[in-house]
Every structure is written in structure tokens, then in C-alpha cells.
Amino acid sequence: MTLPLETIIGLEVHAQMSTRTKMFCGCDNDAFGKAANTTICPICTGHPGTLPTPNEEAIRTAIRTSLALGCTIRKECHFDRKHYFYPDLPYGFQISQYDFPLAEHGELKFDIHNHSGNILHESTCRITRLHMENDAGKLTHRGSTTLCDYNRAGTPLMEIVTEPDLRSAQEAVAFAQELRRILIALDASQADMFKGMMRFDASISLRENGTEKLNPRSEIKNLNSFKSLEKALQYEEKRLVALWKECKGPLPHNITVGWLDDEEKTKILREKEEAQDYRYFPEPDIPPLYFSQKDIDEIKSRLPSLPRERQQQYISLGLNEKQAQQLIDQPKLCVMFDAVYKKTNDAKRAASLVLTQLLGFLNTQEKSVHDGPDATALLELIEQIDNGTISAHAGKEVLEAMTQTGKSASVLIEEKGLRQISDDRIIDDLVQKAIQENPKAVGAYKNGKKQALGAIVGWVMKKSKGQANPEKVNAILKKELQQ
Ligand SMILES: [Zn+2]
Numbered sequence: 001m002t003l004p005l006e007t008i009i010g011l012e013v014h015a016q017m018s019t020r021t022k023m024f025c026g027c028d029n030d031a032f033g034k035a036a037n038t039t040i041c042p043i044c045t046g047h048p049g050t051l052p053t054p055n056e057e058a059i060r061t062a063i064r065t066s067l068a069l070g071c072t073i074r075k076e077c078h079f080d081r082k083h084y085f086y087p088d089l090p091y092g093f094q095i096s097q098y099d100f101p102l103a104e105h106g107e108l109k110f111d112i113h114n115h116s117g118n119i120l121h122e123s124t125c126r127i128t129r130l131h132m133e134n135d136a137g138k139l140t141h142r143g144s145t146t147l148c149d150y151n152r153a154g155t156p157l158m159e160i161v162t163e164p165d166l167r168s169a170q171e172a173v174a175f176a177q178e179l180r181r182i183l184i185a186l187d188a189s190q191a192d193m194f195k196g197m198m199r200f201d202a203s204i205s206l207r208e209n210g211t212e213k214l215n216p217r218s219e220i221k222n223l224n225s226f227k228s229l230e231k232a233l234q235y236e237e238k239r240l241v242a243l244w245k246e247c248k249g250p251l252p253h254n255i256t257v258g259w260l261d262d263e264e265k266t267k268i269l270r271e272k273e274e275a276q277d278y279r280y281f282p283e284p285d286i287p288p289l290y291f292s293q294k295d296i297d298e299i300k301s302r303l304p305s306l307p308r309e310r311q312q313q314y315i316s317l318g319l320n321e322k323q324a325q326q327l328i329d330q331p332k333l334c335v336m337f338d339a340v341y342k343k344t345n346d347a348k349r350a351a352s353l354v355l356t357q358l359l360g361f362l363n364t365q366e367k368s369v370h371d372g373p374d375a376t377a378l379l380e381l382i383e384q385i386d387n388g389t390i391s392a393h394a395g396k397e398v399l400e401a402m403t404q405t406g407k408s409a410s411v412l413i414e415e416k417g418l419r420q421i422s423d424d425r426i427i428d429d430l431v432q433k434a435i436q437e438n439p440k441a442v443g444a445y446k447n448g449k450k451q452a453l454g455a456i457v458g459w460v461m462k463k464s465k466g467q468a469n470p471e472k473v474n475a476i477l478k479k480e481l482q483q
Contacts, residue, residue, distance in 0.1 A: 010164035016197040023134040023156035024052030031151035044154030046090035058156040066103030079283040088137040097131035110178035117322040126163040169233035181307040215250035232259040317347035339375035381409035
């Protein structure tokens, strides 16, 4: 009898660190979009006789990330050479960390959501280790020619390896999304998948439900979006289930496969690959790194609050789960919400302004949050509403124009002539005219039909093109009609 099968998934995540310079030299680490081979030097291109110098900023970034993932920082860590040949790897080896990694034994908690964005349940995945290494260059194939760009060579990477704790493609994606939020919140990586700043290798195997032993796995290499991570795992899971039925059991040995994005299927790259194939040995040019508890505690004390913690804070302010999620998914929205909330002490108003109005206008124009106004610009708009310069209604119009033009609230208020009329004499005149022009409504109001007042106020608002301060119109009109 065969038991139902259980899917076992583990991830290796590569994240490019947001440092100013590369891992072992002073070259610019922001090479994306720059002309090929312009951000390189003899060190990152592996010239003989050059020496690598570890980047302190990168080490601190990796420690910060490790601590946020609940890892223990080793008191001593080493760099090692991992040998393989590929034309984009000028050293002939990668400088990585093998048996003395920077950090180990962490844990990441994340939420599983339903389709409408509500939290279904919490899940946990243990982190095996986090280590530092440098990236390789990039090859571009054009017909029979291959071009090599070393700009990316030497870029500092963190490799985050999980235990095989994930049980479905959906869980793997939810884990990866939470990890990405943390990397961004820590300012450890921009984790821009389009630029290849966050990439995944996913290992998947099957076992009979209730059994403990791990079977040989299929490792899917180089997935560079959440979508391909999910699709590749779903595809490989189906394939392994079919193979299990056919062969009455698991894979005979580990395999490495690639994901073909266009064809939406995997392809076998290598059978059996073991660590000894890389002939790891200690990097002789970089001495071991030692960390004191004092250094680690100091870095720990300065960690920002993490996304799930912030999500809870937003929910406790009265936001729903989806709104809180929207905020933590985009740190720029968080900054704006926090600024508006601090000024107004009104979470509902801040959520409506940032998530409903601002995001709504940006989405209609197919723009990203980064194309829209910043927190300072929003605060200026609020100031203009709160000091009575414009009405809340006009505020919406101004915000829409801010997203379209990038101009400030005060400039747009003048350009559009939206300044609210609060001058008593002007409003008084308008009210007198309204009384003369609307005898029926005035009569009805005096006979006790209180709602007739609305029609008269409406007339004033129309005459003033919406610029009269409605509260003042109301007050003055009531006073006049009582006489
Ligand atoms: Zn360099």
C-alpha cells in the first residue's frame, strides 16, 4: 500500500546587497544599465597579483539580515574558494563561505493569505545558514557570438539557505515574499527581481506522508521571479508525482534542472552533483573574520521594526489586513502613511489619502509609487486643507493633478484657482443673493422644512464654483434666515 505523498521544498536565495562598492574592491556596485565593462578593476576581474579586501559595509549588511532572520552570528567565519569554470567567472573560482558561514540556525515566520488578501494562517521556515559571496559577470549570446560583461562580477551577495520546511509552491512563494519585504525594510537589498537582485534555487522532493526520511531531490536553478518560482515548483511537483507512480518510488539520486520560462517546463541540466565537485578550500588571501558580542549587540539594537511587526501596528491603528499588507509591501507608502498619521493623528484619513486616493490616481495613470509625490508634498496638501485654503473636495482634485504633473499643492491651487473663499463679506453677499433668488426654498425653510437649507447652500456653492467655505455658508445662512 502506498501512502499519500507529501511535497518537501527548500530554498536557496541569492540577494544582492545594497552597498556602495563591490564585495572585495572599490568598484561601483550600481552597475545596472551602465555600459559593459565600465565598473570593473583588476581585482573584480581577477588579475594575477591582486588581493581582495572584504567590504565592511557588506559584512554589516549581512549581519543585520542574519539577525533579522533570527540567526546566530558565528564568532568566527571564513571565506572559501568554490571552483568551477565558466567564462563569466574571471577568477576561475567564486569566493564564498563553506563550513564557517557568517550565520546559522534562524527562523522566518510568514503569513499565508487567501485570494482576497486576508491572513489564513501563520507558517514558519527554519533558516539553515546565511553566507556572503561575490557574484559572477554576465554573458549575452548573440548568434554564434558570446559577449561578456564583468560589471556584475564581484557584486556582494548573501546566500540564504532554508531547511526543507516548505510544503507547497504557494508556501515557498509566501516565504520568499516575506523575505523580500525584510530585505527591503532593512535596506539590505533592493531585491528588484527585474534587475536580478533576488534569485532563487528551489529543491523539491516527495516522500510518503508520515515518513521522516528525505528522498533525493530535484534542484531547480536560477528562478528570478515569484511567478517562475511558483510555476516551476508546481510543474516539477507534478512531474515527480508522475515519476513516483511510474517507478513506484522517489528519484534514484539528486538532479539539477533548469526552468524554461517561455515553454513553462523544466529541463534536466545535470545528474548528481556533490560539494566535492567544487573542491572547496579556504581562501588564502582573506584572513578569518572575528566578531565580538558587543559588535553584534550594537548592530542588533539598531534594527528597524520588521514588516510583520509593522503590519500588526497598522492593524491596531484600525486598518484592515489588506490595507496593512499594501503598506508593508511598499516601503514608500509606509513612509507617507506614517508622515500623514503623525501630522493628523487620524489613521482612517491617512489610509484614505495614501491607499485610496493616491494609489487610485497612480494606478489609473499606470504609474508606480516612485513616480508620485513624496511625503513632504502630501503634508503640504494636508496643510492647505486643514488651514482652510482649499476644501477637502478640492484637495482630491489637487492630489490627482499632483500625480499627473509633479507640481506642488500650492502651485496647483493657484493655477486652478481653487483657493476657498472664507471672507465673511464675500460669503455674506452670496448668501443675500441666494435668499433673493430662492424664495420657494426660503419659504419652505421658514415653514419648518429644515432640509430646504441644502438647496440654498447648493446655490451658493454653485455660484462660487465650489470655492465658498461650506461651513461658513451654512452658518451665515442660518443666521440670516432666523432674523
Ligand atoms: Zn573592482
